[in-house]
Amino acid sequence: MGTTLAEKVWADHLVRKGSDGAPDLLYIDLMLMHEVTSPQAFEGLRLAGRKPRHLDQLIATEDHNTPTVDIDRPNPDKTSALQLSTLEKNCKEFGVRLHPLGDADQGIVHAFAPILGLTQPGMTIVCGDSHTSTHGAFGALAFGIGTSEVEHVMATQTLSLKPFKTMAINVNGTLPADATAKDVILAIIAKIGTGGGQGHVIEYRGEAIRNMTMDERMTVCNMSIEAGARAGMIAPDETTFEYLKGRPHAPEGELWDQAVAYWKTLKTDDDAVFDKVVDIDASEIGPFVTWGTNPGQGLPITANVPVPEDIADATKRAAAERALKYMDLKPGTPIKSIPVDTVFIGSCTNGRIDDLRAAAAIMKGHHKAKSIHRVLVVPASSRVRLQAEQEGLDRIFKDFGAEWRNAGCSMCLGMNPDKLVPGERSISTSNRNFEGRQGKGSRTHLASPQVAAATAIRGTISSPADL
Numbered sequence: 001m002g003t004t005l006a007e008k009v010w011a012d013h014l015v016r017k018g019s020d021g022a023p024d025l026l027y028i029d030l031m032l033m034h035e036v037t038s039p040q041a042f043e044g045l046r047l048a049g050r051k052p053r054h055l056d057q058l059i060a061t062e063d064h065n066t067p068t069v070d071i072d073r074p075n076p077d078k079t080s081a082l083q084l085s086t087l088e089k090n091c092k093e094f095g096v097r098l099h100p101l102g103d104a105d106q107g108i109v110h111a112f113a114p115i116l117g118l119t120q121p122g123m124t125i126v127c128g129d130s131h132t133s134t135h136g137a138f139g140a141l142a143f144g145i146g147t148s149e150v151e152h153v154m155a156t157q158t159l160s161l162k163p164f165k166t167m168a169i170n171v172n173g174t175l176p177a178d179a180t181a182k183d184v185i186l187a188i189i190a191k192i193g194t195g196g197g198q199g200h201v202i203e204y205r206g207e208a209i210r211n212m213t214m215d216e217r218m219t220v221c222n223m224s225i226e227a228g229a230r231a232g233m234i235a236p237d238e239t240t241f242e243y244l245k246g247r248p249h250a251p252e253g254e255l256w257d258q259a260v261a262y263w264k265t266l267k268t269d270d271d272a273v274f275d276k277v278v279d280i281d282a283s284e285i286g287p288f289v290t291w292g293t294n295p296g297q298g299l300p301i302t303a304n305v306p307v308p309e310d311i312a313d314a315t316k317r318a319a320a321e322r323a324l325k326y327m328d329l330k331p332g333t334p335i336k337s338i339p340v341d342t343v344f345i346g347s348c349t350n351g352r353i354d355d356l357r358a359a360a361a362i363m364k365g366h367h368k369a370k371s372i373h374r375v376l377v378v379p380a381s382s383r384v385r386l387q388a389e390q391e392g393l394d395r396i397f398k399d400f401g402a403e404w405r406n407a408g409c410s411m412c413l414g415m416n417p418d419k420l421v422p423g424e425r426s427i428s429t430s431n432r433n434f435e436g437r438q439g440k441g442s443r444t445h446l447a448s449p450q451v452a453a454a455t456a457i458r459g460t461i462s463s464p465a466d467l
Protein backbone atom coordinates (compact mmCIF):
# COMPACT_ATOMS: atom_id res chain seq x y z
CA MET A 1 0.00 0.00 0.00
CA GLY A 2 1.27 3.50 -0.85
CA THR A 3 1.89 6.26 1.66
CA THR A 4 0.58 9.78 2.10
CA LEU A 5 2.70 12.93 1.90
CA ALA A 6 2.64 13.30 5.70
CA GLU A 7 3.73 9.68 6.18
CA LYS A 8 6.62 10.13 3.75
CA VAL A 9 7.96 13.18 5.58
CA TRP A 10 7.53 11.37 8.90
CA ALA A 11 9.41 8.30 7.62
CA ASP A 12 12.26 10.46 6.29
CA HIS A 13 12.76 11.95 9.79
CA LEU A 14 12.44 8.83 11.86
CA VAL A 15 15.36 8.52 14.29
CA ARG A 16 13.87 5.55 16.13
CA LYS A 17 10.58 3.71 15.70
CA GLY A 18 8.72 3.29 18.98
CA SER A 19 7.83 -0.28 19.91
CA ASP A 20 4.96 -1.62 22.06
CA GLY A 21 2.94 1.58 21.72
CA ALA A 22 5.85 3.85 22.64
CA PRO A 23 6.16 7.07 20.62
CA ASP A 24 8.55 7.48 17.68
CA LEU A 25 11.59 9.73 17.92
CA LEU A 26 11.48 12.28 15.12
CA TYR A 27 14.26 14.55 13.85
CA ILE A 28 13.28 18.23 13.68
CA ASP A 29 14.83 20.30 10.90
CA LEU A 30 13.84 23.75 12.08
CA MET A 31 12.43 25.33 15.22
CA LEU A 32 11.00 28.83 15.09
CA MET A 33 10.80 30.81 18.32
CA HIS A 34 9.16 33.96 19.66
CA GLU A 35 8.98 35.85 22.93
CA VAL A 36 5.86 34.23 24.40
CA THR A 37 6.67 30.51 24.52
CA SER A 38 10.47 30.53 24.73
CA PRO A 39 11.41 31.90 28.20
CA GLN A 40 10.71 28.65 30.11
CA ALA A 41 12.62 26.61 27.52
CA PHE A 42 15.71 28.81 27.83
CA GLU A 43 15.42 28.68 31.62
CA GLY A 44 15.16 24.88 31.51
CA LEU A 45 18.37 24.65 29.49
CA ARG A 46 20.07 27.08 31.83
CA LEU A 47 19.09 25.10 34.93
CA ALA A 48 20.24 21.83 33.35
CA GLY A 49 23.52 23.38 32.20
CA ARG A 50 22.77 22.43 28.56
CA LYS A 51 23.43 24.22 25.29
CA PRO A 52 21.26 24.13 22.13
CA ARG A 53 22.27 21.09 20.05
CA HIS A 54 22.00 22.72 16.61
CA LEU A 55 22.04 26.49 16.79
CA ASP A 56 21.70 26.86 13.02
CA GLN A 57 18.33 25.09 13.17
CA LEU A 58 16.82 27.56 15.64
CA ILE A 59 15.68 31.05 14.73
CA ALA A 60 13.71 33.64 16.68
CA THR A 61 11.68 36.75 16.00
CA GLU A 62 9.57 39.22 17.97
CA ASP A 63 5.91 39.44 17.06
CA HIS A 64 3.16 38.95 19.67
CA ASN A 65 4.12 41.72 22.07
CA THR A 66 5.56 44.25 19.67
CA PRO A 67 3.89 47.63 19.21
CA THR A 68 3.11 48.53 15.58
CA VAL A 69 3.57 52.30 15.99
CA ASP A 70 6.42 54.34 17.49
CA ILE A 71 8.63 51.26 17.45
CA ASP A 72 11.72 53.35 18.22
CA ARG A 73 10.20 54.56 21.51
CA PRO A 74 10.14 52.58 24.78
CA ASN A 75 7.36 49.96 24.77
CA PRO A 76 4.44 51.48 26.76
CA ASP A 77 3.37 48.05 28.05
CA LYS A 78 5.67 46.85 30.87
CA THR A 79 4.76 43.14 30.51
CA SER A 80 5.36 43.22 26.75
CA ALA A 81 8.64 45.08 27.21
CA LEU A 82 9.81 42.42 29.68
CA GLN A 83 8.87 39.56 27.33
CA LEU A 84 10.82 41.15 24.49
CA SER A 85 13.90 42.03 26.54
CA THR A 86 13.94 38.50 28.01
CA LEU A 87 14.00 37.00 24.50
CA GLU A 88 16.81 39.34 23.47
CA LYS A 89 18.82 38.43 26.58
CA ASN A 90 18.23 34.69 26.11
CA CYS A 91 19.10 34.69 22.41
CA LYS A 92 22.31 36.59 23.13
CA GLU A 93 23.32 34.26 25.96
CA PHE A 94 22.61 31.03 23.99
CA GLY A 95 23.66 32.31 20.56
CA VAL A 96 20.25 31.93 18.88
CA ARG A 97 19.76 34.09 15.77
CA LEU A 98 17.09 36.71 16.46
CA HIS A 99 15.30 39.19 14.22
CA PRO A 100 14.17 41.79 16.77
CA LEU A 101 11.78 44.70 16.35
CA GLY A 102 13.31 47.16 13.88
CA ASP A 103 15.22 44.45 11.97
CA ALA A 104 14.42 44.16 8.23
CA ASP A 105 13.52 40.48 8.65
CA GLN A 106 11.40 40.84 11.81
CA GLY A 107 7.81 39.77 11.54
CA ILE A 108 5.22 37.25 12.58
CA VAL A 109 6.95 33.93 13.08
CA HIS A 110 4.88 32.26 10.34
CA ALA A 111 5.49 35.04 7.85
CA PHE A 112 9.18 35.89 8.09
CA ALA A 113 10.50 32.31 7.74
CA PRO A 114 8.88 31.51 4.36
CA ILE A 115 10.03 34.88 3.00
CA LEU A 116 13.62 34.02 3.92
CA GLY A 117 13.28 30.60 2.26
CA LEU A 118 13.76 28.87 5.63
CA THR A 119 10.52 26.92 5.15
CA GLN A 120 11.11 24.21 2.55
CA PRO A 121 9.29 21.11 1.30
CA GLY A 122 9.78 17.88 3.22
CA MET A 123 11.07 19.55 6.39
CA THR A 124 9.86 18.98 9.91
CA ILE A 125 9.21 22.39 11.47
CA VAL A 126 8.01 23.15 14.98
CA CYS A 127 7.31 26.24 17.06
CA GLY A 128 5.70 26.90 20.42
CA ASP A 129 2.75 28.32 18.50
CA SER A 130 -0.34 26.61 17.13
CA HIS A 131 -0.38 28.31 13.74
CA THR A 132 2.89 26.63 12.78
CA SER A 133 0.63 24.63 10.48
CA THR A 134 1.07 27.57 8.05
CA HIS A 135 4.42 26.14 6.87
CA GLY A 136 2.66 23.00 5.64
CA ALA A 137 1.75 25.02 2.55
CA PHE A 138 5.25 24.10 1.28
CA GLY A 139 4.82 20.37 1.90
CA ALA A 140 6.58 20.57 5.26
CA LEU A 141 5.26 18.69 8.29
CA ALA A 142 4.86 21.68 10.59
CA PHE A 143 3.05 21.82 13.90
CA GLY A 144 2.82 23.66 17.19
CA ILE A 145 4.40 22.21 20.35
CA GLY A 146 4.30 22.92 24.09
CA THR A 147 6.91 24.76 26.12
CA SER A 148 8.58 21.64 27.53
CA GLU A 149 8.82 20.29 23.98
CA VAL A 150 10.50 23.53 22.88
CA GLU A 151 13.15 22.86 25.52
CA HIS A 152 13.46 19.23 24.32
CA VAL A 153 14.01 20.32 20.71
CA MET A 154 16.56 22.93 21.77
CA ALA A 155 18.51 20.29 23.68
CA THR A 156 18.23 17.35 21.26
CA GLN A 157 16.79 18.58 17.90
CA THR A 158 14.32 15.68 18.21
CA LEU A 159 10.78 15.12 19.47
CA SER A 160 9.05 12.09 20.90
CA LEU A 161 5.71 11.71 19.11
CA LYS A 162 3.02 9.22 18.19
CA PRO A 163 2.18 9.27 14.46
CA PHE A 164 -0.72 11.52 13.49
CA LYS A 165 -3.75 10.21 11.65
CA THR A 166 -4.17 11.38 8.04
CA MET A 167 -7.06 13.22 6.42
CA ALA A 168 -7.57 14.36 2.84
CA ILE A 169 -9.67 17.41 2.06
CA ASN A 170 -10.30 17.56 -1.68
CA VAL A 171 -11.41 20.97 -2.89
CA ASN A 172 -12.61 19.88 -6.31
CA GLY A 173 -13.18 22.11 -9.33
CA THR A 174 -12.46 25.82 -9.64
CA LEU A 175 -13.44 28.62 -7.30
CA PRO A 176 -15.84 31.37 -8.40
CA ALA A 177 -14.04 34.67 -9.10
CA ASP A 178 -15.17 36.21 -5.79
CA ALA A 179 -14.05 33.30 -3.57
CA THR A 180 -10.70 33.53 -1.79
CA ALA A 181 -8.42 31.15 0.11
CA LYS A 182 -9.86 32.52 3.37
CA ASP A 183 -13.37 31.67 2.22
CA VAL A 184 -12.20 28.15 1.38
CA ILE A 185 -10.79 27.48 4.84
CA LEU A 186 -13.71 29.14 6.66
CA ALA A 187 -16.13 27.01 4.60
CA ILE A 188 -14.10 23.87 5.40
CA ILE A 189 -14.13 24.58 9.14
CA ALA A 190 -17.86 25.35 9.06
CA LYS A 191 -18.40 21.99 7.35
CA ILE A 192 -16.16 19.70 9.46
CA GLY A 193 -16.38 21.64 12.72
CA THR A 194 -13.67 22.89 15.08
CA GLY A 195 -12.95 19.31 16.13
CA GLY A 196 -13.29 17.76 12.65
CA GLY A 197 -9.56 17.40 12.11
CA GLN A 198 -8.62 16.36 15.65
CA GLY A 199 -5.46 14.23 15.79
CA HIS A 200 -5.03 14.37 12.00
CA VAL A 201 -2.67 15.95 9.52
CA ILE A 202 -4.89 17.40 6.82
CA GLU A 203 -3.63 17.25 3.25
CA TYR A 204 -5.43 19.83 1.09
CA ARG A 205 -5.81 18.56 -2.45
CA GLY A 206 -7.76 19.24 -5.61
CA GLU A 207 -7.78 21.71 -8.46
CA ALA A 208 -8.80 24.75 -6.39
CA ILE A 209 -5.82 24.21 -4.07
CA ARG A 210 -3.38 23.59 -6.94
CA ASN A 211 -4.47 26.91 -8.51
CA MET A 212 -3.59 28.89 -5.37
CA THR A 213 -0.48 31.06 -4.92
CA MET A 214 1.85 30.27 -2.02
CA ASP A 215 0.38 33.15 0.01
CA GLU A 216 -3.09 31.67 -0.51
CA ARG A 217 -1.92 28.16 0.39
CA MET A 218 -0.44 29.54 3.60
CA THR A 219 -3.82 31.09 4.47
CA VAL A 220 -5.47 27.68 4.12
CA CYS A 221 -2.84 25.69 6.05
CA ASN A 222 -2.64 28.39 8.74
CA MET A 223 -6.19 27.70 9.91
CA SER A 224 -5.87 23.88 10.00
CA ILE A 225 -5.51 24.17 13.75
CA GLU A 226 -8.91 25.88 13.92
CA ALA A 227 -10.40 22.62 12.64
CA GLY A 228 -8.58 20.82 15.46
CA ALA A 229 -5.89 19.32 13.17
CA ARG A 230 -2.25 18.90 14.22
CA ALA A 231 -1.04 20.16 10.86
CA GLY A 232 -2.08 21.00 7.32
CA MET A 233 -0.06 20.20 4.19
CA ILE A 234 -0.09 20.79 0.46
CA ALA A 235 2.16 18.78 -1.84
CA PRO A 236 4.93 20.93 -3.33
CA ASP A 237 4.77 21.73 -7.05
CA GLU A 238 6.09 24.25 -9.57
CA THR A 239 4.31 27.09 -7.69
CA THR A 240 6.27 26.12 -4.56
CA PHE A 241 9.61 25.85 -6.37
CA GLU A 242 9.11 29.17 -8.14
CA TYR A 243 8.34 30.89 -4.81
CA LEU A 244 11.47 29.47 -3.18
CA LYS A 245 14.00 30.00 -5.96
CA GLY A 246 16.47 32.74 -5.12
CA ARG A 247 15.32 33.25 -1.54
CA PRO A 248 18.21 33.80 0.93
CA HIS A 249 18.06 30.30 2.48
CA ALA A 250 17.00 28.34 -0.60
CA PRO A 251 19.62 25.95 -2.01
CA GLU A 252 21.59 27.16 -5.04
CA GLY A 253 23.17 25.65 -8.15
CA GLU A 254 23.57 21.87 -8.05
CA LEU A 255 22.06 21.73 -4.57
CA TRP A 256 18.92 23.42 -5.91
CA ASP A 257 18.57 20.74 -8.60
CA GLN A 258 19.07 17.98 -6.02
CA ALA A 259 16.54 19.59 -3.70
CA VAL A 260 13.90 19.95 -6.43
CA ALA A 261 14.43 16.32 -7.48
CA TYR A 262 13.70 15.25 -3.88
CA TRP A 263 10.81 17.69 -3.44
CA LYS A 264 9.13 16.24 -6.53
CA THR A 265 8.91 12.87 -4.75
CA LEU A 266 6.88 14.45 -1.96
CA LYS A 267 3.36 13.53 -2.93
CA THR A 268 0.77 11.06 -1.80
CA ASP A 269 0.85 7.78 -3.73
CA ASP A 270 -2.25 7.00 -5.81
CA ASP A 271 -2.96 3.88 -3.74
CA ALA A 272 -2.38 5.52 -0.33
CA VAL A 273 -5.30 5.39 2.09
CA PHE A 274 -6.25 8.33 4.34
CA ASP A 275 -7.97 7.76 7.68
CA LYS A 276 -10.61 10.32 6.66
CA VAL A 277 -11.61 11.93 3.35
CA VAL A 278 -13.76 15.05 2.88
CA ASP A 279 -14.87 16.33 -0.53
CA ILE A 280 -15.76 19.97 -1.12
CA ASP A 281 -17.19 21.45 -4.30
CA ALA A 282 -15.17 24.61 -4.98
CA SER A 283 -17.87 26.07 -7.21
CA GLU A 284 -20.22 26.38 -4.21
CA ILE A 285 -17.82 28.56 -2.16
CA GLY A 286 -18.31 32.33 -1.97
CA PRO A 287 -17.38 35.10 0.48
CA PHE A 288 -17.65 33.67 4.00
CA VAL A 289 -17.89 35.42 7.39
CA THR A 290 -18.10 34.19 10.98
CA TRP A 291 -21.05 35.32 13.09
CA GLY A 292 -20.16 33.53 16.37
CA THR A 293 -17.30 32.94 18.77
CA ASN A 294 -15.41 30.10 17.14
CA PRO A 295 -14.07 29.82 13.58
CA GLY A 296 -16.58 27.07 12.77
CA GLN A 297 -19.50 29.43 13.35
CA GLY A 298 -19.39 30.90 9.87
CA LEU A 299 -21.77 31.30 6.95
CA PRO A 300 -21.82 32.69 3.41
CA ILE A 301 -22.00 36.48 3.58
CA THR A 302 -25.44 36.37 1.93
CA ALA A 303 -26.92 34.32 4.79
CA ASN A 304 -28.71 35.37 7.96
CA VAL A 305 -27.37 34.82 11.47
CA PRO A 306 -28.79 31.50 12.73
CA VAL A 307 -31.98 31.18 14.74
CA PRO A 308 -31.09 28.85 17.66
CA GLU A 309 -34.60 27.33 17.78
CA ASP A 310 -34.01 26.01 14.25
CA ILE A 311 -30.89 24.07 15.34
CA ALA A 312 -31.83 20.46 16.14
CA ASP A 313 -28.61 19.49 17.96
CA ALA A 314 -28.93 20.63 21.61
CA THR A 315 -25.20 21.27 22.11
CA LYS A 316 -24.93 23.32 18.90
CA ARG A 317 -28.13 25.19 19.82
CA ALA A 318 -26.74 26.14 23.24
CA ALA A 319 -23.43 27.21 21.66
CA ALA A 320 -25.28 29.38 19.14
CA GLU A 321 -27.39 31.01 21.90
CA ARG A 322 -24.30 31.84 23.91
CA ALA A 323 -22.39 33.11 20.86
CA LEU A 324 -25.25 35.35 19.72
CA LYS A 325 -25.54 36.82 23.20
CA TYR A 326 -21.81 37.55 23.38
CA MET A 327 -21.80 38.96 19.85
CA ASP A 328 -24.92 41.04 20.63
CA LEU A 329 -26.70 39.77 17.51
CA LYS A 330 -30.40 39.07 17.06
CA PRO A 331 -31.25 35.65 15.57
CA GLY A 332 -32.08 35.87 11.86
CA THR A 333 -30.21 39.15 11.26
CA PRO A 334 -28.86 39.39 7.69
CA ILE A 335 -25.06 39.23 7.97
CA LYS A 336 -24.76 42.07 5.50
CA SER A 337 -26.70 44.41 7.79
CA ILE A 338 -24.21 44.11 10.68
CA PRO A 339 -22.31 47.39 11.24
CA VAL A 340 -18.70 47.14 12.41
CA ASP A 341 -16.54 49.63 14.30
CA THR A 342 -13.03 48.56 13.38
CA VAL A 343 -11.41 46.83 10.41
CA PHE A 344 -8.22 44.83 10.94
CA ILE A 345 -6.24 43.62 7.94
CA GLY A 346 -3.20 41.62 9.00
CA SER A 347 -2.02 38.54 10.99
CA CYS A 348 -0.25 35.33 9.97
CA THR A 349 -3.41 34.31 8.13
CA ASN A 350 -3.87 37.33 5.86
CA GLY A 351 -1.08 39.87 6.34
CA ARG A 352 1.02 38.83 3.32
CA ILE A 353 1.69 40.79 0.16
CA ASP A 354 -1.09 39.08 -1.84
CA ASP A 355 -3.54 40.05 0.92
CA LEU A 356 -2.41 43.67 1.01
CA ARG A 357 -2.59 43.90 -2.79
CA ALA A 358 -6.12 42.51 -2.75
CA ALA A 359 -7.26 44.96 -0.06
CA ALA A 360 -5.58 47.92 -1.78
CA ALA A 361 -7.20 47.06 -5.12
CA ILE A 362 -10.62 47.39 -3.48
CA MET A 363 -9.82 50.46 -1.37
CA LYS A 364 -8.22 52.44 -4.21
CA GLY A 365 -10.23 55.55 -5.03
CA HIS A 366 -12.50 55.12 -1.98
CA HIS A 367 -12.49 56.44 1.58
CA LYS A 368 -13.44 54.55 4.71
CA ALA A 369 -17.04 54.93 5.83
CA LYS A 370 -17.65 57.69 8.38
CA SER A 371 -19.10 55.14 10.82
CA ILE A 372 -15.88 53.10 10.88
CA HIS A 373 -13.69 54.13 13.84
CA ARG A 374 -10.42 52.85 12.43
CA VAL A 375 -8.90 50.66 9.76
CA LEU A 376 -5.62 49.03 10.72
CA VAL A 377 -3.45 47.58 7.96
CA VAL A 378 -0.61 45.63 9.51
CA PRO A 379 1.89 43.76 7.33
CA ALA A 380 2.82 40.33 8.61
CA SER A 381 6.53 41.02 8.29
CA SER A 382 8.89 43.94 7.74
CA ARG A 383 9.78 42.55 4.27
CA VAL A 384 6.07 42.59 3.36
CA ARG A 385 5.92 46.19 4.58
CA LEU A 386 8.88 47.19 2.40
CA GLN A 387 7.44 45.39 -0.63
CA ALA A 388 4.05 47.06 -0.15
CA GLU A 389 5.72 50.47 0.09
CA GLN A 390 7.73 49.80 -3.08
CA GLU A 391 4.42 49.09 -4.84
CA GLY A 392 2.78 52.22 -3.41
CA LEU A 393 0.16 50.29 -1.46
CA ASP A 394 0.87 52.30 1.71
CA ARG A 395 -0.24 55.46 -0.11
CA ILE A 396 -3.53 53.81 -1.12
CA PHE A 397 -4.16 52.74 2.48
CA LYS A 398 -3.37 56.20 3.88
CA ASP A 399 -5.51 57.98 1.27
CA PHE A 400 -8.32 55.62 2.23
CA GLY A 401 -8.07 56.76 5.85
CA ALA A 402 -6.42 53.58 7.13
CA GLU A 403 -3.51 53.40 9.56
CA TRP A 404 -0.41 51.87 7.96
CA ARG A 405 1.50 50.05 10.68
CA ASN A 406 4.75 48.21 11.35
CA ALA A 407 4.85 44.41 11.28
CA GLY A 408 3.56 42.25 14.11
CA CYS A 409 0.65 40.18 15.40
CA SER A 410 -1.13 43.41 16.29
CA MET A 411 -4.90 43.12 16.74
CA CYS A 412 -4.98 39.38 16.12
CA LEU A 413 -4.78 39.02 19.90
CA GLY A 414 -5.01 41.33 22.89
CA MET A 415 -1.34 41.04 23.85
CA ASN A 416 -0.02 44.39 22.60
CA PRO A 417 -1.38 47.95 22.44
CA ASP A 418 -3.61 47.18 19.36
CA LYS A 419 -6.82 46.09 21.09
CA LEU A 420 -10.55 46.56 20.80
CA VAL A 421 -12.40 48.11 23.74
CA PRO A 422 -15.23 46.14 25.42
CA GLY A 423 -18.25 45.87 23.10
CA GLU A 424 -16.32 47.02 20.03
CA ARG A 425 -17.02 45.00 16.89
CA SER A 426 -14.41 44.24 14.25
CA ILE A 427 -14.13 42.56 10.93
CA SER A 428 -10.77 40.88 11.04
CA THR A 429 -8.63 38.90 8.61
CA SER A 430 -7.08 36.94 11.51
CA ASN A 431 -7.91 33.38 12.51
CA ARG A 432 -9.62 33.39 15.92
CA ASN A 433 -12.87 34.97 17.01
CA PHE A 434 -12.99 33.59 20.56
CA GLU A 435 -14.51 35.69 23.33
CA GLY A 436 -12.01 38.40 24.26
CA ARG A 437 -9.48 37.41 21.58
CA GLN A 438 -8.97 40.99 20.36
CA GLY A 439 -9.28 42.48 23.84
CA LYS A 440 -11.69 42.05 26.76
CA GLY A 441 -15.30 42.11 25.56
CA SER A 442 -14.25 42.36 21.89
CA ARG A 443 -16.52 41.04 19.13
CA THR A 444 -14.81 39.60 16.08
CA HIS A 445 -16.07 38.61 12.62
CA LEU A 446 -13.47 36.68 10.60
CA ALA A 447 -13.31 37.31 6.87
CA SER A 448 -11.00 37.71 3.88
CA PRO A 449 -9.06 40.93 3.13
CA GLN A 450 -11.45 41.57 0.23
CA VAL A 451 -14.51 41.42 2.51
CA ALA A 452 -12.72 43.48 5.17
CA ALA A 453 -11.88 46.17 2.61
CA ALA A 454 -15.44 46.28 1.21
CA THR A 455 -16.79 46.47 4.76
CA ALA A 456 -14.49 49.41 5.51
CA ILE A 457 -16.02 51.25 2.54
CA ARG A 458 -19.68 50.53 3.33
CA GLY A 459 -19.60 50.36 7.15
CA THR A 460 -21.61 47.13 7.27
CA ILE A 461 -20.33 43.64 6.46
CA SER A 462 -20.02 43.64 2.67
CA SER A 463 -18.42 41.85 -0.22
CA PRO A 464 -16.69 43.61 -3.14
CA ALA A 465 -19.76 42.76 -5.25
CA ASP A 466 -21.79 45.11 -3.03
CA LEU A 467 -19.74 48.14 -3.95
Ligand code: SF4
Nearest residue numbers: 131347348409412413
Ligand atom coordinates in the same frame (compact mmCIF):
# COMPACT_ATOMS: atom_id res chain seq x y z
S1 SF4 B 1 -0.81 36.68 14.09
FE1 SF4 B 1 -2.19 35.82 15.62
S2 SF4 B 1 -2.35 33.65 15.23
FE2 SF4 B 1 -0.58 34.44 14.08
S3 SF4 B 1 1.17 34.05 15.40
FE3 SF4 B 1 0.44 36.14 15.84
S4 SF4 B 1 -1.03 35.92 17.51
FE4 SF4 B 1 -0.68 33.88 16.66
